[in-house]
Amino acid sequence: MTMIAQTKIVQEDCLIANVYTPETNGKKLPVLVHFHGGAFTIGWGDIKTDGNYIKSKQIIQVTFNHRLGAHGFLCLGTKDVPGNAGMKDQVALLRWVKNNIANFGGNPDEVTISGYNSGSSSVDLMSVSKMAQGLFKRVIAESGVSTAPFSVQINPIENAKRYADLFKFESVDNFDELEFFYKNLSYVELNSKNVLARPDSTFLMSPCVERDLGEERFLDDSPVNIIKSGNYEKLPMLYGYGEIQGQLRVPLLEYWEYWMNIRFLEFLPADLQFENETEKRRVAEEIKTFYFGDKIIGKKTTREFVEYFTDVMFAYPTLRSAKLHVESGHKQIYLYMISKNVYDNAVLPINASVADQCSETIGVLKDYWEETLKYKYDVEDLKTIKDILKETLLNFVTEGEPIIPGSKLRTWKPVGKNWSPHLYISRIFELRKSLMKKIALFWERIYDKYYAYPIAPPAPPPENSDS
Template identity: 40%
Template sequence: MYFGTLIICVVLVNVQSQGIQETRIVNIDQGPVRGYKNPGEGFYSFYNIPFATVRERFKAPSPPPTWTTPFDAVDRGIICPQGPVSYVDLTNKTMQEDCLVINVYVPETNKTNLPVLVDVHGGAFHAGFGATYSYNSFATSNNVIIVTYNYRIGILGFICMGTENIPGNAGMKDVVAGLRWVQRNIASFGGNPNDVTLTGCSAGGSAIDLLPLSNITRGLFNQVIIDSGSNLATYGVQSNPIEVAKQHAELYNFTDFHNFDAVERFFLTEPFDTFIKINSNCGPCVERDVGEEMFLTEAPYTILNRGDYIKYPTLYGLSDMEGLFPHEAIEVISQILESNFANFLPSDLQFSSEEERQRVAESVKYFYFGNESIASNFLKLVDFQSDITFVTSILRTVKLNVNAGHREFYLYEYSFYEEDAVIKGAPHCAQARAARDEDETNLTEDYRRVKTFIREFWFNFMTAGNPVINATPVASWPTVGQNRSPHLSVGRSIELRGPLMQERAEFWDAIYERHYRVPVPPTRDSASSLAPRNVAIIAILLTIYTLL
């Protein structure tokens, strides 16, 4: 619903080191906030507005603070606790547990009821922050309001023990709190709370894909753009949260990790500095009812299979080389694979015996590499890594949505590469990068064309419900049906095609039909066959090639 009337006050101020800036004061439900417009830019930035408060570690967020004088919405660099990774710049950042701040970017216009794009950042659920990337070119050219924000990540966001003190999904409850803030306040910035589109890539895509399956998100958004992530991803929902908690306690050198109560006390009392020494690979979980609001009450597969969820208009994309990793890592990964290939099977599979696990591993290895060495088949290795970490779960989710009767689901594959590229394909989240801001000084005309198209079909989808209008550059783009067909191929050419990665998809469909382990909620006596070294290998993969 709308919260009050749009009230704008524009003045000029002199901000040290930034010269003369226009400011805009907007009244939200917490009090007035002051945003800034940099010279030459076509939008106002409102940074680091507290949208909720972390009062208790691991618990759902509390209401945000209020004020009476204007809150100066400048970038204070506030981020949630996290360890260093190569793909996130932590320079000049302030890391704190009470880290729930939101950023709003408003085009310079007097129009109201503007469409709103909310970006949920990626980072394997252990890295990243709201202001990691920007969409200002997209916003100013289309009169779209952009919202980004922090949510708790890593141990502090996603350890899940099913107790009153650590119920689980703190990070996802932060995501929901941010969307509730948007509903209460975005009209004051000129946005339409009834026209909110969510977008995210990698873990951000997985988070968004979980939102329609939650009972507490209804009415908070209208359509979703999901890239390179899925609610069925192995990193997306913990198969056995208690086993994950014990494994992480051991990783942090806690010796009494078999003692449930001791593990709980450890996570509650350790300073957050402990938890940023090793990057966590735990994500959301199926919760146990402890008498509080729950984000996820059943396994995503169960909900999708039953079809009992709101089917929001969905734009679903992936790249053709999701598992592309730095070339220098080939030899290392090949050696690990050759030593024990079974350890690289997805962690959400289960087997009746070690012999069965080895038989499935041999069939998978032969499917990708035949009788040849892994190191000599770089592109097949990319396919394998793509499938076990991203592609298989994405394509399984597509199939389940179609079977559940989802009629507004658009599927596409992004495969653009430059003409002189050594590797002819697109890495993880390349399609989302095309929609974002980046230095365009030396971009080729081919890539400019693709960036323009990606932004156009995002905007068309947001405002018209159809990614392609005016028959450009393809006559039509039908919604996806059986056999994951059709899909739009966005590469050096743009064309409508049939089934997406059909042979690989059907191969893994058969394996998952026999061996899928449905995630369970945490219980004190739960145990798991998940091997710690399997968890470590998945973490290594994500560290190597998760590029947000």
């Protein structure tokens, strides 16, 4: 395997593919395409390239860059700014792989897509997008799904206005001026605002449901509606997350604790909407009590803080998606959770600054298994568990099933009703019954009543209409 050092340069022309091939004469090798994470805002393709997969001489790995932030995800519903530019970059990459990977010894009919956090949301969105059908065969979604609050914009025009507010732009209610403002920002200015620390578990600029402009759309309806309809290709999928994934929010605790105590409703996920503030406040208090009881939110409730954001951003969306898929007739969803017992530290440092969140995210993304799974046990335990996980994923990519090497389980069964079974990953691998059923049912009751379906941008005012 030949590795070439690259200098990281942020530029507008950013759709670049990195193809890693093993030193073998094998032909038609399975292909693993990895989608990088970073809140749809930061990151780059080869931030996570696992040489061990290539050294196995069993697969080819592809990473890539795409448009990010407002450059990739501003969604105005006009011909010039229809939305989902970053997702269409990703589809373009998959089409390139389909048409060209055979030249590198890869099999275009044996492509698996994988991702972490927003990269995971991306691959999950690919699985329900008509635009991406036929471009891959399997999906690995690590800590991010299409139904997460940060995955799809609930109201793209409102988000565009909020983002413009960050520039002190005042004419946000004049659509013509709003579009003109965005189209005349430089690339550097366009992506200059930090949206990683929003209390509503979104990043403003993310994929969207597109308005019908008579052209190919990446997403023509909300993921929930598409899954419920069953009108998508049901491919083998690995779905999972870490039990304390919400620790990525800990650097913000010291900035948020005051407001969480007096206005917890500001910290509800953006995809819950209410008829009035009184009802929102009532539900917010119910949720706050469920996680924090009568405790004052602060350093002493760090564990509860982590649990809340784990469940809001990762755990419940994953369980919700899994259940929706199963109810639509999908019988090839494999569900897992990584135990909190395998983390070296319970949480990130409390005194880390908000700015550190970006660097912490980058650190996690470098190598999911190595950076996230810091075990309390000795080095050999870590090496063994990590190697088993990687070989399990490799078996999924090459064989179509997540076969666990050296395990008495041998077969990791797909999830059925009530989130059972799931693979519990700690010092040992166990197939357990329902995953987080009490928490899942709590959130299910709330989402059944208050879920706000993502909508496409409305047609622009008549003077700007391009319909």
